[in-house]
Amino acid sequence: MKFAQNLLFWQATWFLFLQDTLSAAEAVLLYAVYDICTTVFEVPSGYMSDRIGRRVTLVASSVAGIIAMVCFTMGDSFAVFVLAQLFLGASAAFASGTDSSLLYESLAAEGREDEVERYELRLWRFTFAALMVSAVTGGIMARALPVLPFVMSGAAFVAMLALASQLRDSSIDPETPPVRAAIGPAIAAAFRNPVLLWLFALSVVMYGFSHVPFVFGQPFILKTLEQVGLSGEAPLVSGAVSATMMAVSVAASFAAPAIRRHAGLAATLLIAFAMQVLLCAVLAFNQSLFAIGILLLRMVPDSLSRPFILARTQPLLTDGMRATYLSIQSFAGRIAFAASLWFASRNVSDVGEMPVADLVLVLWGFAIVGAVLWLALAIWVRRIPLDPRQPRGHS
Numbered sequence: 001m002k003f004a005q006n007l008l009f010w011q012a013t014w015f016l017f018l019q020d021t022l023s024a025a026e027a028v029l030l031y032a033v034y035d036i037c038t039t040v041f042e043v044p045s046g047y048m049s050d051r052i053g054r055r056v057t058l059v060a061s062s063v064a065g066i067i068a069m070v071c072f073t074m075g076d077s078f079a080v081f082v083l084a085q086l087f088l089g090a091s092a093a094f095a096s097g098t099d100s101s102l103l104y105e106s107l108a109a110e111g112r113e114d115e116v117e118r119y120e121l122r123l124w125r126f127t128f129a130a131l132m133v134s135a136v137t138g139g140i141m142a143r144a145l146p147v148l149p150f151v152m153s154g155a156a157f158v159a160m161l162a163l164a165s166q167l168r169d170s171s172i173d174p175e176t177p178p179v180r181a182a183i184g185p186a187i188a189a190a191f192r193n194p195v196l197l198w199l200f201a202l203s204v205v206m207y208g209f210s211h212v213p214f215v216f217g218q219p220f221i222l223k224t225l226e227q228v229g230l231s232g233e234a235p236l237v238s239g240a241v242s243a244t245m246m247a248v249s250v251a252a253s254f255a256a257p258a259i260r261r262h263a264g265l266a267a268t269l270l271i272a273f274a275m276q277v278l279l280c281a282v283l284a285f286n287q288s289l290f291a292i293g294i295l296l297l298r299m300v301p302d303s304l305s306r307p308f309i310l311a312r313t314q315p316l317l318t319d320g321m322r323a324t325y326l327s328i329q330s331f332a333g334r335i336a337f338a339a340s341l342w343f344a345s346r347n348v349s350d351v352g353e354m355p356v357a358d359l360v361l362v363l364w365g366f367a368i369v370g371a372v373l374w375l376a377l378a379i380w381v382r383r384i385p386l387d388p389r390q391p392r393g394h395s
Helices: 014-021 024-051 054-074 078-095 098-109 113-144 148-164 183-190 194-226 231-263 265-285 289-297 306-316 322-345 356-381
Strands: none
Touching: 014 024, 024 054, 024 078, 024 098, 024 322, 054 078, 054 098, 054 148, 078 098, 098 113, 098 306, 098 322, 113 148, 113 231, 113 306, 183 322, 194 265, 194 306, 194 322, 194 356, 231 265, 231 289, 231 306, 265 289, 265 306, 265 356, 322 356
């Protein structure tokens, strides 16, 4: 199911597709709309997952994704694309936290909680294998027919719906009604845990910095190719770059356990965040084919962080609030990034394609803010026992 969920054929060409109908500022705002819409559903979907069940919530995610792709396929105006982003945001929100909670609880039901890190990495590889395949094929599809990637993504959501319908939900015992424990006190207790609080903050900022190259990478590729007279190949090149990016991420995931083992959890996570910040700086400093190559490293920080963050977070959460907590975390990340995109949209052209000067300004802004946040997190983590494998003071 994870593979089908991530067959996002539109991922490498969505900005180029929207920019053909809308302005650059409207295209940036649409991504902000996606994040804002996701925040509307994020916490309620987590509560729904904890109370009604993981399977039902994943089915809802599939249906919302199908509706979103229909809107993209049929849309020809800003209003319709906003509706598409609303359903796409709902789809992401319903899946957020639910799939990871289902994995942990399935392992816990068999007494295999200590294997969660290994299985999170395995799911990460399935995720990026799907993203890799769909990126390059989506770029080829868009070159033939710009709307085709959205049609095929809709078909992938149909496959996800069929698979989600067959899942066994370990969070719901068919013979015993679920315990309706109060979620509020459990969430409050989680936010008093210094380890969870630091991981929460890191997840919020890394979510945004992971998506900066996603939002601005496509106009960056277009402007770079224009310099060598290949702007017409932007969809194909963008798809190839995205596919290679995912392949590099999968390769990095195989090295991740060794890096985490030798460097420790805190150092590994800080290295991952530093890579995100440096990527923004390199793209701002160099608009060339070399910089397109640097984009291939975009998802490596996620491979070095996301599975380990989830594996460290899950055992510290209690049953009945796990998905809600993870949804609140995603909520915070999305609202923070949406706010940064809103600010960025006010500093870019509102007519046609995004000028290089605007792109550079936005990327430098993210790089400078990121450097300050990295320093704050590095100082903070020295005061908490982040890594259970190391004694306090050595994380």
